[in-house]
Structure formats: structure tokens, C-alpha cells
Amino acid sequence: MSRLINGVPPRILAMLAVLLALLIAAPALLGGYGLSVLILVLYFAYVGQAWNIMMGFAGQLSLGHALYAGLGGYAAAGLYFHYGIGPWAGVFVAVAAAVIAGGIVGYLGFRFSLAGVYFALLTIAFAEFTRIGFDNWPWAGGSGGLFLKIERNVVDIANLRGGPVLFYYMILILAVGAFVLCRALLESKLGRYWLAIREDAEAAQAVGVPVLRCKMLAVTISAALTAVAGVWNAFYYNNLFPETAFGISRSIEITLSPIIGGLGTLFGPFVGAVVLTGLGEIFTDLSDWLHIAGMKQIFYGLALLVIVMYRPAGIWPWLARRLGLEERKS
């Protein structure tokens, strides 16, 4: 613990403590709508953090992260639906499935030196194969989907059945845990090796970095974390369809918060999730109020365009400078 907060200025620690206290108190302070928005923010912060390990730290572009979230969700939901096996056991199966899938994608891509967009295409292809497979797999409900019974009025932590407050605290723990894990990773040999690979893999290898092994660790750790989000997602929404679980739009939406917030930074995924979810809600309300269908998507797209144009390194590095909180961009 002391190692984790070592070297962090007291001012940042104090701000983080206040933020955490507010997040813990949020269910008492916010109404149902506010809480549902905050749940979305934390979900995107969490999956963004997971994806950031691959792209932001190790520099490997994955546009198929829905594969890991989808496999995780289906594994845990399927076990619960068919055999009554709760998600606390199911999550191990979910993580194992995602790690195997990530291992296959990573090994094919990295062993045969597929770089940049070609690697990204491979990740999309695997997510798409899997989507088609699940469309035709009766055990998983096929294209008709898999549904869990909605039980909002119980609090059954063992089976993750309950209302929004339960899921809020689950995703809060996950988001905080992922943040702490990523900080610990960045401050380790493996984390530094990832940054070196991101900057120049050949030069990294010349100073003793086992490039293939480090990249494999990046993809499998990232896939494992993403699978946990998939489990949470399945039990929160109580339904799974191959079209949405493995679709490209799910993959893209995972990448947005770290890109908008700041690739390779620890706070970027969180800041990006706040901004993106906030904008999404505002534009939804605005288009309802003006009765213009599709306005949300257009404005959302424009907003992303503007942010990427004017803050290409993301919002967080700029915000941190404005607040006088230099997060050493390493």
C-alpha cells in the first residue's frame, strides 16, 4: 500500500480521497437517473482502463475488445441460466475464456509481426467470427439472445441479483481496482517494458526486453479485465445478443474514453468517460426536447471531432496542466 502512494503529491491524494468519498456516497445523494448515468461513467472508465493497457501502454491497437467482454458475459450468464452457477464462480470461466481468446489473437498477431492496422483488422475479424458463431449456437440462445430473469427487488450478492445500487458498488470497486492495478503495473518492470515497446519495439528488444512475452501479457491482462466487465454487464442488463455483445460498435465504444481522455494516462479513461457520457446524455435530452430524431448521434460525432482536433493528446493531459497537476506522461 505504501508503495502505491509513494511519490504521489499530498494534494493529489487529498483530491482522490474526496472524489472517492463522493463516489461512495453517491447512491444516497443522487436519484435513480443520476445513479444510472454514473454507472455508465464507471463502466466506461473501467473498460477504457482495460483497453488502455494494450493501446495506451503497450501500443497495440485492438478494435475487437467486444470479443473479451462478450465471451465473459456469455460464459457467466450461460452458466447461471443453464446450471444456476453464480457469477462469482462464472467469472473465473469468463476470464479463462477471454485469456485464451486474447492469447490466440495476440499470438497470431505478434508472433507473425502484424503491426498497426493489420493487427487491428485481426482483432476485428476475431470478434466478427465469434459474433457469427454465437448467432448460431443454441446453448447461448443464438441470434434471439440470452435472457436472465429480472430481479430488481432482491439483494442477492451471491448471484449478483438486485437493483442499481448493487451494480453501482460493483462497478465502483472494479473501476477503482483497475485504476490501482494500472498504476502498480506502470510502476513495474513490465509497465516500463510496455512503454518501451510502444515507443520502439526493436530498440526495446536490443536492451533486453522480451517483446513477444510482454505483448502477450498486455493482451491477456487486458482481455481478462475486459471479461470481468462483460460479466457485470450481462447481469446488470439481464440480456445478451451476439449483435450487440460482439459488434464493432461495442468494440469502438470501449476505445473512446481513453482516446478522448488521454491515451496511456491513468486518469484519461475516467475523464473521457465523464465527458463522453455527459455529452451523450445532454444530446439525448436535447434531441428529445427538440423532437429531432438522430440529432444525438450527429452532435455526439461532432463533439468527438472537435475534441480530437483541439486536444489530440486527450483532455486529461491538458486538464492536468490547467489544474497544476502534472501527471508525468511516461
Add this chain to the structure above:
Amino acid sequence: MSPRAVGARLEIAGLGKNFRGLRAVHDVSFTVPAGAIHALIGPNGAGKTTIFNMVAGVYAPSAGTVTLDGREISGLRPDQICDAGVGRTFQIVRPFKGLSVLENVTVGALHRHPHLPDARAKAEAILGGLGLHDRRHHLAESLTLPDRKRLEVARALATEPKLLLLDEVMAGLRPTEIDVMVAFLRELNAQSGITILLIEHVMRAVMALAAEVVVVSYGEKIAEGTPNEIARNQSVLDVYLGEEEVA
């Protein structure tokens, strides 16, 4: 330098490399004794960097072997060769641009010091020796070319090699900067006994540092000897030094 940075003997025997029929290096053999400084010279395109890349594991040789202290290292991956004790710089510098100078060197030091604070301390010490200490928090991409060359050397040294391969680290330096680098390398060699093989076009540095010089042309070794012998060797003068005055 730490005690493990003791020089290793490099033996290159019958080394050859073909690229799709192009014979880049053919039957090159030479030895660098432990603790010696030798230079590898030759006109552009002679195959010097290709030889380096085979020693460092970037290319597997088409023929021949590379041995370090009697252990064959040819065919190993670059990170394994680094582990065996070979450090190298790149002719076209390749710093980790988005990382600070200190972090660049720390990555190198992590190989033998897996604990981050230890690696950082090691990196700080090396940066001091190369005059980069006051720029340690600058991003590597903000450095001038001479500083980037120093950074290449610092990062390679951080892996605590027994053999250091320097690929044109003097190119682009001013004469006074060359003298500083020469003095640093000579001091490093004297203190730690590290073996150094350098590719160099700057004759001033070759003459000042190398006990022996190997000359390659069109992928083949054409001469080997002390700097003074090489400076008088007619075939070397023909292919390489013809228009240049030996300093």
C-alpha cells in the same frame, strides 16, 4: 561500473549474409580479445551494420558463427543476446521518443535491476558519466542529435554489457564533442575492461581509440591491423581512404 561489466571476447568466424540473392556479407572472420577496443571501417554499403546486426541478433547469419567468450550466440533473439552481455547502439538513433531521458536509460537498466528504484539509480549514475544528467527529465524527442547519440550509448551501457557495439556514435558530433566521447569511452574501457567494437567513419576517433582496425569492402574483409598499418595499406587506401587524409 559494476564488477560484472568485465569484457568478453568476441569471435566472428566465416560470417555471411545474403538478402534474396544479394551478398551483403561474405566469409568475414575476426576476433576482438576481451577488454580490447577494435574498429570496423569501410565505405558506405560495405556491410558493417549488417555484421553488427548479426552479432546483435537482428539477423540470423546465412553462414558462420558469432561466439562470445566461447559461447555461440548467433541465432539467438536480440533480447537474449543482450542478456548474454552484448549492448548496441543504432546508427540511426532510436530513442524512446515519448519517454524522458532518464526513463530511456532506466528501461535498459531494468534488465539487470528488475526493481524500478534500483534501475533508476543505475540510470542516473550512467547519465552523470555522459553529461546528460541535467537533461534527465527532458523528453528524448527534445534532445539535439549529439545528445541523442549520448543517450544511445547510455541506454546500451545500462544493460551492463561485456561487449559494446557502437554504430557511428561520433557522426554528427563537433570535434570537441568527439574528443569528449573518445575520452569517455577510453575511461570506460580502462575502468571496467569492457570490450568495444565500433563502426566509425570519423578517423580521428578510430585512430585515438582502436588498437586494431578491421576493414570491409563489398561485404568482405580486405585488411586487418593497427591503425598505422591500415593507414599505409595500399588496398585500403584504394577502396576507402583514397580521397581522405588520415588524421
